[in-house]
Amino acid sequence: MLSFGLFDRAFLRRVAAATEAEYRYPVISEECHSELNPYYNPARRQYDGDRLLHHLPYCTKSDYLKIVGLFRVDLYIPVLTYIFGQAVLGDRSAIVSVYRLRNELYGLKQDEGLLLSRTIKEVIHELGHTFGLIHCQNLACVMHSSTYVEEIDLKGSAFCSSCREQLPVMPISP
């Protein structure tokens, strides 16, 4: 898990631990200091998610099975006004931004617990796509599609049995 920007270490540890618990793969957290300016679109005042996703594998020298980039900036893809995260089905990389997961953006009271919960769900969700999972109809499954933040809160942070069956065999015990 590569984090871009200033994140609380405890926050990152918790996200990594929750992801590791769900996937039963060891999750390593790395801080990344890449310059994000080249990905900034001044017209939209957002960062290009597609290009960041392609750039992500070059941000680490390690040969990780999957890479998820965690950002603080507002992400977009050309055709959408914003994204919470992005991944290419069956690919190696995924990205997630906490920018639109914060309650403050919607005029609500800051809630770090909720932010952590939303971030965990989005990281697990986007990584799920890299393992070939598509959106799930099960409302409680973490792979259920969420286009607005309340939908993230409604779903759980775990895979439903059907999605879990599609994941590769996990190498470590929980």
Add this chain to the structure above:
Amino acid sequence: MADKISILIVDDEESVRDSLCNWFIEDGYSVECAENAKKALQMLEEKDFDIILADIKMPGMDGMEMHRRIKTLNRESIVIIMTAFASVDTAVQALKDGAFDYITKPFDPDDLSHLIRNAAAQISLKSENEALKRRVTTLENVEDLIGRSEAIRKVLEQVENVAQSNSSVIITGESGTGKELVARAIHANSPRKYFPLISVHCGALTESLLESELFGHEKGAFTGATFNRKGRFEMADGGTIFLDEIATISPKMQIELLRVLETKSFVRVGGNKEITSDFRVICATNRDLKTMVKSGTFREDLFYRLNVVNIAIPPLRERVDDIPMLVNHFIRKYCTSMSRDLITIEPAALKQLEKFEFPGNVRELENMIERAIVIGNGKEIRLKDLPLGREVRDSTVESLEELEKKHIEQILDKYGWNVSRSARALNVDRVTLYNKIRRYNLKQKE
């Protein structure tokens, strides 16, 4: 549902195509992309897509033009127009041209998701509607007209020929031959099949009631007419009216009916407003209308107006070959409706059914099978379950000698050719039985 829906994305910008493609793949849709309208149209020649997302501004042919071409290809695809420039005029034009919706780039993820969900719901409704239409067709299909005999084939052929026309039809046949089934089959195979088939049993109604039933009535037209009521002709608008037992209608009603058939317009009882209705008439009778015309009890002009096509249904005794199929059909029908296991019929019972006269025709056979299933042993229909009485018909008249020979043979078989026991059963002495065996040259079967 989602994994069955196919989407074609048409946009000249690679990043848009890729983003949308990725987005829809994650949702489980089947997605293909085209970089211009020309390629999209080529792809549409080879394959159908449920939803087409087309950019309005593309080099060469634009999205609006492509949409018009898609419509001329008579494709059922739902077209959603995308544009980077929000313009009410183009949006209105796209919708006027039949586009499903219009969306401005960049889309809000929720709007896009909502739009595709709506389109998917429309596709689902459409396919459900088609399935229901097919189901309606099946329900009213000719499947109840069972038989492979030449006689029933001829009827089915006539049904097929006459269904597509608007001509009036008279169906003749004995009671219980299935005249209403034929009328339903004609209606179900006609272009009017999605409109109602209205049946009126003319014989069951008095003249005044029939008049009110056929033409409807206005409130206060007679005692008890407390509200306006549509008549059957009015209800049959766009569809078919089936007049059963047409021979029973009174001379007054015959005149009224003739007028309605000629003008396709009528006035409700107690009303003064002319009502028009587009219906097709199918009549049925078990009487010989020609004879009635000759005797003056049925109007000649009405007869010729109705008798454009005549379908005569043969009685069951003239299509004995169809009895086994009909029996199996009714066994299936009633076992299913009574939630019982499918049963069979013993050969002897079937043989007797084939010899039965069936004055009540198919209806009588149907009732007989239903009764046999109810009172039977739940495994097979036995001869004793069938109320065949004495109406079993035998094609050959047997002599007394022939009957005696058969009877002796049966008794001998029953007692394993033990002559003493057989003679006792026949109430004759052994010598007489030996003489009879010799006389009829009876031999024990191997």
